[in-house]
Amino acid sequence: MKLLVLNGSPHAGEGNTAALTAELLKPWREAGGEVAERYLARMDIRPCIAEARCLVGEPCPIKDEVDSIHREMRSADALVLASPVYVFSVTAQLKAFLDRSMSLLHRPEMTGKHAVAVATSAGMGEQETARYLGACCEMMGYNLVGELAGVFMVYTRPNDRDSLFAKAQRLGEELVEAVREKRKYPKLGIHAAKHRFLRDLIQRNRKLFKGDYAYWKERGWLETRWPPKGEY
Numbered sequence: 216m217k218l219l220v221l222n223g224s225p226h227a228g229e230g231n232t233a234a235l236t237a238e239l240l241k242p243w244r245e246a247g248g249e250v251a252e253r254y255l256a257r258m259d260i261r262p263c264i265a266e267a268r269c270l271v272g273e274p275c276p277i278k279d280e281v282d283s284i285h286r287e288m289r290s291a292d293a294l295v296l297a298s299p300v301y302v303f304s305v306t307a308q309l310k311a312f313l314d315r316s317m318s319l320l321h322r323p324e325m326t327g328k329h330a331v332a333v334a335t336s337a338g339m340g341e342q343e344t345a346r347y348l349g350a351c352c353e354m355m356g357y358n359l360v361g362e363l364a365g366v367f368m369v370y371t372r373p374n375d376r377d378s379l380f381a382k383a384q385r386l387g388e389e390l391v392e393a394v395r396e397k398r399k400y401p402k403l404g405i406h407a408a409k410h411r412f413l414r415d416l417i418q419r420n421r422k423l424f425k426g427d428y429a430y431w432k433e434r435g436w437l438e439t440r441w442p443p444k445g446e447y
């Protein structure tokens with residue numbers, strides 16, 4: 216079992232987001248699962264320049280480390296997408312990576328894999344940010360096992376931290392079981408609706424979204440009802 220962590224914090228391994236993620240991953244490590252952690256702020260990830268080549272199905276003209284992260288996502292069984300809250304949203308580093316991953320959000324290649332979204336804050340915006348990260352995972356096709364939002368304030372009472380860390384571990388246990396049992400999570404109910412929207416968008420813009428169109432057509436997803444029978 217291989218799991219990839221993408222963490223948007225510049226604090227890398229020493230921050231609150233890394234601490235909460237470490238708790239979440241205890242059950243995974245105890246189960247003998249492999250973990251690869253990538254700190255996007257330490258990597259070469261440049262912003263999207265909107266040439267839209269990825270939509271057409273051509274390689275991105277920017278040559279940096281984004282492609283290698285996508286390869287790691289494809290080869291892992293699970294993803295933890297994590298960020299501190301910066302001005303009510305994810306960090307610029309993580310946002311740049313997500314913008315550059317637009318083709319993955321248009322082609323649910325990660326269907327069958329599992330994900331957890333993690334956001335930490337000083338008290339404002341962590342729920343919304345975790346939801347945003349969760350929605351991105353769902354768009355990429357992941358079974359979203361859960362969203363974890365944590366508040367880290369200097370005056371956080373120890374019992375708050377204890378209950379947050381306990382919650383993280385419970386979610387981590389569920390993640391292990393979900394991957395082992397290949398559980399499906401249409402839990403939040405928006406998965407299918409988002410993909411239905413995407414199908415219509417791609418069909419209507421088939422000239423511009425040539426790469427997406429070919430991908431969806433090859434799988435027979437444009438003609439059939441969504442979600443395809445048995446997928447969810």
Ligand SMILES: Cc1cc2nc3c(=O)[nH]c(=O)nc-3n(C[C@H](O)[C@H](O)[C@H](O)COP(=O)(O)O)c2cc1C
Nearest residue numbers: 224230231232299300301302303335336337338339
């Ligand atoms: C530029 C910047 C913007 C921030 N914006 C918010 C915010 O909007 N809401 C909030 O509650 N905390 C905000 N914070 C605090 C961080 O979200 C919080 O300390 C987080 O747990 C840091 O995680 P890390 O140690 O993994 O980097 C901000 C911090 C920085 C540096």
